[in-house]
Amino acid sequence: MSKKVTDVVADLAAPIVNELGLELVDIEYVKEGKNWFLRVFIDSDDGVDIEECGIVSERLSEKLDPLDPIPHNYFLEVSSPGAERPLKKEADFQKAIGKHVNIKTYEPIDGEKVFEGILESFDGKTVTVTVTIKTRKKQVEIPYEKVAGARLAVIFG
Structure with missing residues (x-):
């Protein structure tokens, strides 16, 4: 099969979730132990x-x-992405503005590869996050193409 399993499943699932007024957030096809899971x-x-x-x-x-x-x-498992839902698409970043996020980058920015804080803005090219270092707040601009992974983050306390 020339298309990846996740792409085939996305093509099949998108019309179903759209018809129900839902959003297709993500698809995973992974092996855990000896079992395969399509999530x-x-x-x-x-x-x-x-x-x-x-x-x-x-x-x-x-x-x-x-x-x-x-x-x-x-x-086959169908579920909610949970409170710490991944941010995969540009629209996910737009919806997450003002929320607490965790972002990992492919390479260090200001010596760091993990940033947790408030997503201030996203213009399609740059993700701006306000992080707190000890008691000081600092805005970090992360080039979108350097984002390896991002998700909403739950704050406990």
Whole structure:
């Protein structure tokens, strides 16, 4: 198969979640131990419940079965991305402005590769985060192409 499994699944899942008024957040296809897992993460502004996850799982299974893009047994899991949802697309960064985030970069910026703080702005090229170092606040500008991973971060305390 020329397309990656996650791309095939995204093509099948997108119309299903859109029809339900939900958002397709992410798709993972991973091996854990001897088992393979196909994880589909969905969300909405109001969150998602177990019933919505079940509907997406059932409809997606119906689409996957005849195509059979995965040659071996796997577990299909459909769930919410949780409180620390990943920021994958530019729109995710836009929605996260003003929220607490954790960003990892491919290479150091000001000697650091992990930044946690408030996402101040995103213009499509630069992610600006206010981080607190001891008691001092500092704005860090991170080139978007250097972002290795980003997610919302929950603050405990």
